[in-house]
Amino acid sequence: MPRAEAPPKGSLDRALEVFEILTVRGSATTAELVEAVGASRSAVYRLVERLQAAEYLALADGRWRLGPAAARMAMAAVQHMDVFAAAPPLLRDLAARTGETVNLGVLSGGEIVFVFRELGRHAVQVRSELGARRPLHATAVGKAYLSGLSPERRDALIAGSALERFTEATVTDPDRLREELAAARRRGWTEERGEFDAGTTCFGAPVFEQSGQVAAAVSVAGPTARVAGEAFGPLVAEAAGIVSRRLGHVRPEG
Incomplete structure (x- = not known):
């Protein structure tokens, strides 16, 4: 019986991957996130911009880090x-x-x-x-x-x-x-x-x-x-x- 194909990744899946990557690495460039997530540069850039606007990510010296909203969520948990x-x-x-x-x-x-x-x-x-x-x-x-x-x-x-x-x-x-x-x-x-x-x-x-x-x-x-x-x-x-x-x-x- 052929194996069912995994459903395509959505924005939520990619956002969770970004969180996991930054949790482990501490920071990453947009290019590093594109490579790790496996999505197009434009898709990843739109995603990180939205997360930055909501303060879940912060950009400093060309590298993305978890932002204050992510920190607040982690502290509450x-x-x-x-x-x-x-x-x-x-x-x-x-x-x-x-x-x-x-x-x-x-x-x-x-x-x-x-x-x-x-x-x-x-x-x-x-x-x-x-x-x-x-x-x-x-x-x-x-x-x-x-x-x-x-x-x-x-x-x-x-x-x-x-x-x-x-x-x-x-x-x-x-x-x-x-x-x-x-x-x-x-x-x-x-x-x-x-x-x-x-x-x-x-x-x-x-x-x-x-x-x-x-x-x-x-x-x-x-x-x-x-x-x-x-x-x-x-x-x-x-x-x-x-x-x-x-x-x-x-x-x-x-």
């Missing part, structure tokens, strides 16, 4: 892949040490979305589904995320939130919330007792990427009747700190 690679082993260990449910959440649309969950050893657990959304102001994981932000970014998110009341314990006053976040920032972890779900106590801490920006937040949650005191606060802060260091973050002195 590495940031999320690094968090997902670095966090799970430490979060599983945290769940084993505390016996309670541990979650990893990221910011999406002004809320926290759970992207990782590890259950503890107890028969009765605080269960949260992957993809579940939680408010920033009424959860330990949300407050942890807020506590790691710059004042400007934090205040913008608070101003954009309705600060909905979920239980009698929910903090709905912006000034009181800021005071809680300032205290949490000083000690390294947040605490929430029945503010989102009555009968549940949670502790959280932010995870920082290399640049110092907040990448995610970690929380440990259990029934209030079983989670007494503040022993889990330092544990979740320790786990989040190790994840942050694995992402290249260096905590500033003082």
